[in-house]
Structures are given as structure tokens and as C-alpha cells.
Amino acid sequence: MPYPDKLLADDEEVVRHLHPHWLTVFRPVLVLLLVVGGVSFGAALVPPGPEQGMIRLGIVAAAALLLLVLVVVPLLRWRTTHYVVTTHRLLFREGILARRGRDLGLARITDVSYTQTLWERIVRSGTLTIETAGDGGPTVLRRIPDSDGVQQLLAFMIEEDADRRAQEHAGYLRSDDGRPPAEGWYPTAVL
Structure with a gap:
């Protein structure tokens, strides 16, 4: 049911x-686009070398944490908020x-x-x-x-x-x- x-x-x-107005999710979606773009650009700027993989992994891990806090949580909060008449x-x-x-x-x-x-x-x-x-x-x-x-x-x-x-x-x-x-x-x- x-x-x-x-x-x-x-x-x-x-x-x-x-649910709350769709503008509630506008900021998290904008953050998602900016973080994905920034991580892609930042990972491309890492100079070649023995630490390149670890630096890129660190960038991706930091981005994942940022996305969890600034995107996933607000989207879940929006989705789990109900006003029912x-x-x-x-x-x-x-x-x-x-x-x-x-x-x-x-x-x-x-x-x-x-x-x-x-x-x-x-x-x-x-x-x-x-x-x-x-x-x-x-x-x-x-x-x-x-x-x-x-x-x-x-x-x-x-x-x-x-x-x-x-x-x-x-x-x-x-x-x-x-x-x-x-x-x-x-x-x-x-x-």
C-alpha cells in the first residue's frame, strides 16, 4: 500500500x-552540475606522475562527500517531505x-x-x-x-x-x- x-x-x-516547491531542489541540482564540472576539470589538471592516481582519487572522494552533503541529503529531504490534504x-x-x-x-x-x-x-x-x-x-x-x-x-x-x-x-x-x-x-x- x-x-x-x-x-x-x-x-x-x-x-x-x-512535496515542497520544485525550487527547493534547484540549488542541489546546480551544485551537482558545478561539482561534477569542477571535479572533471580538476582531475584533468593533475600533472602526470606516480601520484596522479592518488590525487585524482582524493579529488573524487572529496567531491563524493561534498555531493552527499550538498546534493543527496537535500534531495532526500525534499522527497521525504509530504503535505497531504x-x-x-x-x-x-x-x-x-x-x-x-x-x-x-x-x-x-x-x-x-x-x-x-x-x-x-x-x-x-x-x-x-x-x-x-x-x-x-x-x-x-x-x-x-x-x-x-x-x-x-x-x-x-x-x-x-x-x-x-x-x-x-x-x-x-x-x-x-x-x-x-x-x-x-x-x-x-x-x-
């Missing part, structure tokens, strides 16, 4: 599954070896806002700020692709979730024959 399907309840569906919740998962995650029920979300710089507007990225009831502060998600669209989607999904919960609650209050119970039966908290 693929991620995030294994995290879903029976009546829950994925509406949108996102479902019909019931908003899920965040991140981490390569150690994982960190958070689930926010749509019913608990009180406000969703986004901000974009001029550059982020051009590349269709932004920052989402999600406020929830009873929490210690807002949840801030940076480098979200199509942040304004995701903000609108979350607002829509929150309304849909509220409607679904109201229908479930109304169904719970109905009698076995499908009719509403007699007048005065409703608890005062529902009225």
Missing part, C-alpha cells in the same frame, strides 16, 4: 498530495532517517492564510499559515507549490468536512424509521 494510503481511514480519500485531515510528514509528522483534523482548523513574495508569485510558491483550535500556535508551511490554490482548497475542504459532520450528526439524531425524533427530544446542547 503506497504512502499516504496506508495512513487513511476507510472513508477518507486523498484530495491533494504535495484528505477529506478529513491535513497530514505533514518529513524526515529521512528520523521521521516527524503531524495530523490536523479539518474540524480543528480555524484559519488558513498564505503569503507570497514577488518572486514566489512568479514561481507560484508561498507560505501557508494554519491556525488550529486549542493549539500552542500556528503551523507554518514554507515553499508550498500553488499556495493560494492550496489555501482555497483547504477552505473548501473545511466547509465540506463541516457539512459531512452535520449530516452524520443529523443521521445520528434520526429515529430508526428515518424520521426526526419527537419535538423536545434533542439535547439542549444541539439546539
Whole structure:
């Protein structure tokens, strides 16, 4: 069962599954090209001699370490960061070896806002700020692709979730024959 399907309840569906914006991986890819080019050029400049092989091996080993830290780790971090909007919740998962995650029920979300710089507007990225009831502060998600669209989607999904919960609650209050119970039966908290 693929991620995030294994995290879903029976009546829950994925509406949108996102990773951070593609510009997050632009710098690591640029570093990869520069390091490969620099190593090739540097290895070609090593003068012939008995130590030529060892010097080239040292250059390649240093480049491999550099690529691991500056390219592989950021790419893995991007690939293992998930923002998932479902019909019931908003899920965040991140981490390569150690994982960190958070689930926010749509019913608990009180406000969703986004901000974009001029550059982020051009590349269709932004920052989402999600406020929830009873929490210690807002949840801030940076480098979200199509942040304004995701903000609108979350607002829509929150309304849909509220409607679904109201229908479930109304169904719970109905009698076995499908009719509403007699007048005065409703608890005062529902009225």
C-alpha cells in the first residue's frame, strides 16, 4: 500500500498530495552540475606522475562527500517531505532517517492564510499559515507549490468536512424509521 494510503481511514480519500516547491531542489541540482564540472576539470589538471592516481582519487572522494552533503541529503529531504490534504485531515510528514509528522483534523482548523513574495508569485510558491483550535500556535508551511490554490482548497475542504459532520450528526439524531425524533427530544446542547 503506497504512502499516504496506508495512513487513511476507510472513508477518507486523498484530495491533494504535495512535496515542497520544485525550487527547493534547484540549488542541489546546480551544485551537482558545478561539482561534477569542477571535479572533471580538476582531475584533468593533475600533472602526470606516480601520484596522479592518488590525487585524482582524493579529488573524487572529496567531491563524493561534498555531493552527499550538498546534493543527496537535500534531495532526500525534499522527497521525504509530504503535505497531504484528505477529506478529513491535513497530514505533514518529513524526515529521512528520523521521521516527524503531524495530523490536523479539518474540524480543528480555524484559519488558513498564505503569503507570497514577488518572486514566489512568479514561481507560484508561498507560505501557508494554519491556525488550529486549542493549539500552542500556528503551523507554518514554507515553499508550498500553488499556495493560494492550496489555501482555497483547504477552505473548501473545511466547509465540506463541516457539512459531512452535520449530516452524520443529523443521521445520528434520526429515529430508526428515518424520521426526526419527537419535538423536545434533542439535547439542549444541539439546539
